[in-house]
Amino acid sequence: MLDIPKRDRRAERRAATRAEILDAAWAQVRANGLAALSLRDLARTVGMQAPSLYSYFDSKHAIYDAMYAQGARQFVEAEPSDQPGDPLEGLKQLVRFYVGFCAADAARYLLLFQRTIPGFEPSAESFAISEGSLERVGQRMAACGITDPDAVDLFTAIGTGLTDQQLSNDPGGDRWIRLIDDAVEMFHDYMTKKAKQPPARRRAR
Amino acid sequence: MLDIPKRDRRAERRAATRAEILDAAWAQVRANGLAALSLRDLARTVGMQAPSLYSYFDSKHAIYDAMYAQGARQFVEAEPSDQPGDPLEGLKQLVRFYVGFCAADAARYLLLFQRTIPGFEPSAESFAISEGSLERVGQRMAACGITDPDAVDLFTAIGTGLTDQQLSNDPGGDRWIRLIDDAVEMFHDYMTKKAKQPPARRRAR
DNA sequence: TAGGGATATCTAACATAATTAGGATATTAG
DNA sequence: CTAATATCCTAATTATGTTAGATATCCCTA
16 A cells, blocks of 8 residues: 555546546537537536646547547447347347447447547547457357348348437337337348248349 | 519529529538538638628528528439339339438438538428428338338338448448348338237237 | 656647628619 | 618637647655
């Protein structure tokens, strides 16, 4: 206890205020929308002046990037990893998680999965955090015997469409649970049926 | 020719520069992204100073609103109205149109169907222009014998999800045509099968 | 315990944005 | 020809992100 180097003390404190800034940023963004992040207001709520933030973050985009990384970390940590016995149920579980995660925090959803902030693109490191989720989807589909290369894309499209629907029409409601089960079952039925069919007819071009 | 009232002449000219401003706004937005609409630049390209725009539009949001209304008008005018013989083909046609329309102009799509501009919401009048499209979807689904109240929402979700996929992964490509046909067939199969089933089991809560 | 270097924060200023106020100039109407 | 009006301008206001440079605060060493 006594021999904690002062240098670490300082680094600790620095990380603490960095986190405090990020928390305040989330609060502001949740209250007024993702785009409404004012450095002046942000600095004021943490008891600073605006330029002082620049010793913690290089720019406003850097703050968004840190928020992105934080959200992505939350995403991968909350993602269900144990697959239930019924593979179809596993797919449903995944989509329920995804839509539920997004609906729980609209601002976070917009930051992570829609690109709605003018010049902002997440950095490679931040983006890498959430990589691998798509592979998990592919694994669960394979467990259901679905191997069509287009299937992941179609499935993703359904998932994001449902999320959109949920967030724009009925945020906070739970009607989407019914829709998810329907959609996943529909998807599963169709893909298994299609897999049994001959070569699969292709559209001429 | 000679007896055109000067007053009409003026109104005509006024409408012309209004249209010119809107055209320049579209060009700017298509070139640099939907959010990158600068009144100064906009004014410069039409040979004005920024404040002069305010005699044509009340604010920047008013410009976005006019663009929205214009895009919505394009949408309803281009929407296929004659239903083909095969009702399933009618559904496919509608989704193909929708995704194609959106993919043809990403900026217009973002303005109309995603809410990506900070404080902007289309006015009631502008929004009303595109109303009624959903009903048309419902009609075509009814022609297929699909009457489930959730079906329209699920269908819409699939459509927007596909559009998203198309625009973010393969803008300009035509892979989505295959995906659309797949998705619509899948949807149709499932809904008709479901309609034949007994009361339909509901999830307990 | 006094001084020097790093650290944290500040104030002042700049560039750009949308927007408002008020004046100058041309066009129209009586 | 004169008065009104429409059209555009310049100048100023407010708010933004950001930079430059100064000032205080802390920590380690002599």
